[in-house]
Amino acid sequence: MDQQDDKPSGQGRKPITARELAQLIGVSQSAVSRAFTPGASVSPKMRERILTFARELDYQPNAIASMLSKRRTNIVGIVVSDMENPFYPALIERLSRELQKIGLQSLMFNVTKGSNIEDQLMALRQYNVDAVVIVSATILSAATLDWATENRTAVLVNRTIPDSKLTSVCCHNSEGASAIADHFYELGHKRVAYVAGLAHTSTNMERQGAFITRIAELGLTLAANLDGTEYSYESGYNSALAIAAKGSVDAIFFANDILAAGGLDALRDEAGLRVPEDIAVAGFDDIAMASWPHYSLTTFRQPINQIVAATVKIIRTGSAQPGRPAKTHLISGELKVRKSTIGTALT
Amino acid sequence: MDQQDDKPSGQGRKPITARELAQLIGVSQSAVSRAFTPGASVSPKMRERILTFARELDYQPNAIASMLSKRRTNIVGIVVSDMENPFYPALIERLSRELQKIGLQSLMFNVTKGSNIEDQLMALRQYNVDAVVIVSATILSAATLDWATENRTAVLVNRTIPDSKLTSVCCHNSEGASAIADHFYELGHKRVAYVAGLAHTSTNMERQGAFITRIAELGLTLAANLDGTEYSYESGYNSALAIAAKGSVDAIFFANDILAAGGLDALRDEAGLRVPEDIAVAGFDDIAMASWPHYSLTTFRQPINQIVAATVKIIRTGSAQPGRPAKTHLISGELKVRKSTIGTALT
DNA sequence: TTGAAAGCGATACCAT
DNA sequence: ATGGTATCGCTTTCAA
Numbered sequence: 001m002d003q004q005d006d007k008p009s010g011q012g013r014k015p016i017t018a019r020e021l022a023q024l025i026g027v028s029q030s031a032v033s034r035a036f037t038p039g040a041s042v043s044p045k046m047r048e049r050i051l052t053f054a055r056e057l058d059y060q061p062n063a064i065a066s067m068l069s070k071r072r073t074n075i076v077g078i079v080v081s082d083m084e085n086p087f088y089p090a091l092i093e094r095l096s097r098e099l100q101k102i103g104l105q106s107l108m109f110n111v112t113k114g115s116n117i118e119d120q121l122m123a124l125r126q127y128n129v130d131a132v133v134i135v136s137a138t139i140l141s142a143a144t145l146d147w148a149t150e151n152r153t154a155v156l157v158n159r160t161i162p163d164s165k166l167t168s169v170c171c172h173n174s175e176g177a178s179a180i181a182d183h184f185y186e187l188g189h190k191r192v193a194y195v196a197g198l199a200h201t202s203t204n205m206e207r208q209g210a211f212i213t214r215i216a217e218l219g220l221t222l223a224a225n226l227d228g229t230e231y232s233y234e235s236g237y238n239s240a241l242a243i244a245a246k247g248s249v250d251a252i253f254f255a256n257d258i259l260a261a262g263g264l265d266a267l268r269d270e271a272g273l274r275v276p277e278d279i280a281v282a283g284f285d286d287i288a289m290a291s292w293p294h295y296s297l298t299t300f301r302q303p304i305n306q307i308v309a310a311t312v313k314i315i316r317t318g319s320a321q322p323g324r325p326a327k328t329h330l331i332s333g334e335l336k337v338r339k340s341t342i343g344t345a346l347t
Numbered sequence: 348m349d350q351q352d353d354k355p356s357g358q359g360r361k362p363i364t365a366r367e368l369a370q371l372i373g374v375s376q377s378a379v380s381r382a383f384t385p386g387a388s389v390s391p392k393m394r395e396r397i398l399t400f401a402r403e404l405d406y407q408p409n410a411i412a413s414m415l416s417k418r419r420t421n422i423v424g425i426v427v428s429d430m431e432n433p434f435y436p437a438l439i440e441r442l443s444r445e446l447q448k449i450g451l452q453s454l455m456f457n458v459t460k461g462s463n464i465e466d467q468l469m470a471l472r473q474y475n476v477d478a479v480v481i482v483s484a485t486i487l488s489a490a491t492l493d494w495a496t497e498n499r500t501a502v503l504v505n506r507t508i509p510d511s512k513l514t515s516v517c518c519h520n521s522e523g524a525s526a527i528a529d530h531f532y533e534l535g536h537k538r539v540a541y542v543a544g545l546a547h548t549s550t551n552m553e554r555q556g557a558f559i560t561r562i563a564e565l566g567l568t569l570a571a572n573l574d575g576t577e578y579s580y581e582s583g584y585n586s587a588l589a590i591a592a593k594g595s596v597d598a599i600f601f602a603n604d605i606l607a608a609g610g611l612d613a614l615r616d617e618a619g620l621r622v623p624e625d626i627a628v629a630g631f632d633d634i635a636m637a638s639w640p641h642y643s644l645t646t647f648r649q650p651i652n653q654i655v656a657a658t659v660k661i662i663r664t665g666s667a668q669p670g671r672p673a674k675t676h677l678i679s680g681e682l683k684v685r686k687s688t689i690g691t692a693l694t
Numbered sequence: 695t696t697g698a699a700a701g702c703g704a705t706a707c708c709a710t
Numbered sequence: 711a712t713g714g715t716a717t718c719g720c721t722t723t724c725a726a
Contacts, residue, residue: 015498017703028713033705043711063473064414065703068718073411075454080440084635089436093427097457105470106455107422110444123452126410151360233639265641288431292580294612294641364719375697380721390695412719415702 021059025050036061067128076315077129079109079121079148081136085231085258086287087302088135091157094308095133102316104130111136121148131315133157134166137201137231153320155311158302160202160328167320169310169329173203173284174210176300179335180253180282181214183298187341189250189280193224195239195263197231197255204228204255207284211253223249231255236262237270244271244279251280251341257287257299264295264340280341296339306331368406372397383408414475423662424476426456426468426495428483432578432605433634434649438482438504441655449663451477458483468495478662480504481513484548484578500667502658505649507549507675514667516657516676520550520631521557523647526682527600527629528561530645534688536597536627540571542586542610544578544602551575551602554631558600570596578602583609584617591618591626598627598688604634604646611642611687627688643686653678 022029027050034040035050054060067073076099082088096106107129111120117140124132131153134145142164145154149166156168184192194211197204208225215222224246226239236259243249244267254260260283267273267281275281283290286301310329314320319327369376374397381387382397401407414420423446429435443453454476458467464487471479472495479501481492489511492501496513503515531539541558544551555572562569571593573586583606590596591614601607607630614620614628622628630637633648657676661667666674 019703029703030705030713030715031711033703034712037705041711046711060469060473062475062703063470064411064420064475065718066705067411068415068703068720069705071718078455083436083440086433086436089430089433093430093457096455097459100457100467100470105474108425108443108453108455110440110447112444120447122407123410123447126407127452128409128411151362233635237640262639265639269641288580292609292612293584294616366719376720377697377699377722378695380719381696384721388695393695409719412702413721415704415719416721418702 015062016057016059018059018061021050021054021057024057025053032059033061071128073128073130074103075105075107075127075129077107077109077124077127077132079111079124079132079134079136079140081111081113081138082231085137085256085285086289087256087285090287091135091304091307094304095135095157095311098308098312099315102312104315111138111140113138117144118147124148125150131155131320133311133315134159137198137203139200151322153315153318153322155314155320157307157311158203165326167314167324167326167328169307169314169331170202171300171302171307171333172330173206175330176284176333176335177207177210177253178214179300180284180298181211181218181220183282183335183337183341184251184253184280185218185220187251187280189220191221191223191248191250193226193243193249193252194222195224195226195236195243195252195254195259196228197235197259198229199227207253207255224252228255228259231258233258233262233265236260237266239263240266241271244273249279251276251282254281254283257283257285257290257297259283260297260299260340261289261295264297276339276341276343282341286336290336291338298338298341299336301334301336303331303333362409363404363406365406365408368397368401368404371404372400379406380408418475420475420477421450422452422454422474422476424454424456424471424474424479426458426471426479426481426483426487428458428460428485429578430457432484432603432632433636434603434632435482437634438651438654441651442480442482442504442658445655445659446662449659451662458485458487460485464491465494471495472497478502478667480658480662481506484545484550486547498669500662500665500669502661502667504654504658505550512673514661514671514673514675516654516661516678517549518647518649518654518680519677520553522677523631523649523680523682524554524557524600525561526647527631527645528558528565528567530629530682530684530688531562531598531600531627532565532567534598534627536567538568538570538595538597540573540590540596540599541569542571542573542583542590542599542601542606543575544582544606545576546574554600554602571599575602575606578605580605580609582606584613586610587613588618591620596626598623598629601628601630604630604632604637604644606630607644607646607687608636608642611644623686623688623690629688633683637683638685645685645688646683648681648683650678650680 018032034042035047240263283299290297365379381389382394587610630646637644
């Protein structure tokens with residue numbers, strides 16, 4: 001129950017303000033403000049003079065005050081939940097880096113299924129972030145999301161929500177799943193299996209749906225279709241063992257690379273099968289691990305750079321604002337064929 | 348009643364302010380502020396009334412304005428660079444989660460060696476964050492750090508900097524490295540090797556130094572001591588191959604788990620050695636992957652929870668403020684013995 | 695306890 | 711181009 005009782009005891013020297021700087025130089029405070037505003041109407045020599053003094057006196061504009069008057073924070077809120085999957089840290093790092101390049105900072109909001117999500121997202125509203133990016137696979141209801149992102153630019157990344165009016169950027173999941181199906185077909189596999197991730201996530205449903213559809217079109221047999229409760233190594237591991245126990249499956253498509261990694265290890269180390277000779281394995285995402293020699297995992301690559309670029313563009317141009325119609329931006333991925341489906345190196 | 352009248356770009360309805368709410372209720376604006384301030388002097392029924400109206404009218408205090416007047420942001424800046432290593436995302440997620448629990452948000456600063464680091468950290472100063480946590484392995488000079496964190500509480504996590512006056516929280520690296528050495532000794536290994544990470548980082552130097560020292564004390568031979576340029580799977584992979592090529596090494600200590608994972612795969616898959624029968628392998632960190640059945644890596648576990656707890660405590664209590672003397676908080680770790688050094692499962 | 699008013703440190707709209 | 715000045719929305723004295 002102890003809260004903000006501590007005084008800012010040793011918070012150090014208070015930084016100089018624009019007003020003080022102005023007085024020291026003998027100009028108006030407005031001038032100082034303009035000197036720091038690109039494209040403002042100041043004479044070059046005035047600006048020069050002010051900037052010189054500023055440097056000398058170690059003045060820097062207070063961003064908080066600026067936010068208040070501009071009613072613009074230059075902060076993007078990033079709602080995150082599933083940091084276990086290396087795909088997300090990689091995505092978030094790139095995203096925050098690209099945002100930084102255009103002067104935007106990233107405020108991270110970790111949502112955990114444990115506690116009340118609305119409470120956790122309360123701050124998201126109060127901080128008046130300019131935009132919100134949701135990269136969380138965790139189930140946030142359309143209602144919660146609309147509430148949290150009310151009146152601001154918001155982008156869903158790597159997921160869609162049917163009833164929400166939010167713009168989203170997604171890898172073309174169904175295209176990817178179909179490509180995997182085609183790949184299995186071309187390799188001559190007859191009996192294939194799907195191993196799900198977190199069942200009701202949009203990524204899982206799209207991949208599963210497209211894969212099963214395509215399998216049927218190609219006349220292949222869906223020998224197993226395992227429901228999953230999470231995108232984890234363990235889950236992939238156990239699912240693979242279950243499939244191996246049943247036997248007579250030629251190829252498995254795991255909903256993502258982490259699952260596939262677990263599956264691959266289980267098949268080789270515990271089931272004693274050879275991959276891909278006895279059974280082929282494919283994943284989805286193309287995380288760093290997928291290209292490690294040990295795994296050399298065939299997977300459908302999500303182009304993080306393009307996903308990030310699209311997201312940043314949406315934020316920059318202010319599409320995805322409350323008024324605008326929601327759009328789903330589908331980013332095309334790319335099948336990366338590696339040894340887990342083909343015995344010899346290709347790349 | 349409501350239409351999007353004022354702003355052109357459709358930024359949405361402006362939220363209601365404390366002043367407006369106060370007028371609607373017929374109380375003073377100060378009262379509204381107090382109602383939202385824990386422990387302020389308001390009568391319970393006044394507070395109740397205001398909070399009820401607030402809920403109804405969807406009022407929430409504007410955090411930016413609050414920051415400006417309180418001169419306190421409730422934001423912690425987290426300086427990050429090395430997200431490739433899963434240890435860091437895990438650490439950062441825990442950290443931001445714990446901070447959230449005490450009402451602090453996390454602003455992420457990604458520093459990349461490419462561009463000018465001072466430019467990248469400029470925002471860190473302007474945003475007036477309450478505290479700064481540096482979890483970046485990237486080389487920030489003491490001068491840069493002092494500049495960036497001037498006048499605010501700052502904590503280095505998982506690294507130390509000799510000439511800086513910053514408080515730091517670190518796993519007991521030398522203890523861990525010694526423990527690995529002892530472990531190798533107890534297993535009867537005679538000729539051991541060290542594979543470095545990023546050479547001049549404090550983590551690497553401490554681990555390397557302690558390992559080599561202990562090895563000497565135990566009378567073991569340092570058969571190889573490979574300099575590294577990065578903490579990566581590839582680097583570990585190649586280093587392991589180099590060691591395998593030289594031959595006659597009983598055990599390898601890799602500076603962290605990612606290196607060890609690469610090394611393990613290289614030894615098994617490419618050098619055709621059995622681990623641990625032909626050669627034992629140990630890492631450092633205990634990332635999730637280390638406990639995967641395939642790797643089952645003996646490693647020295649960094650207790651993320653304790654590291655985070657210590658960091659949060661430092662921030663909460665305001666030790667690590669400019670005035671206070673810098674302290675280095677050493678967190679004890681724990682040796683996790685797994686199959687990469689012992690043929691049978693222990694845990 | 696409550697209300698009025700003075701900041702907090704910038705921006706932006708006026709005049710000049 | 712420059713200087714005044716009214717915001718921005720909240721916190722915090724200071725009186726009542």
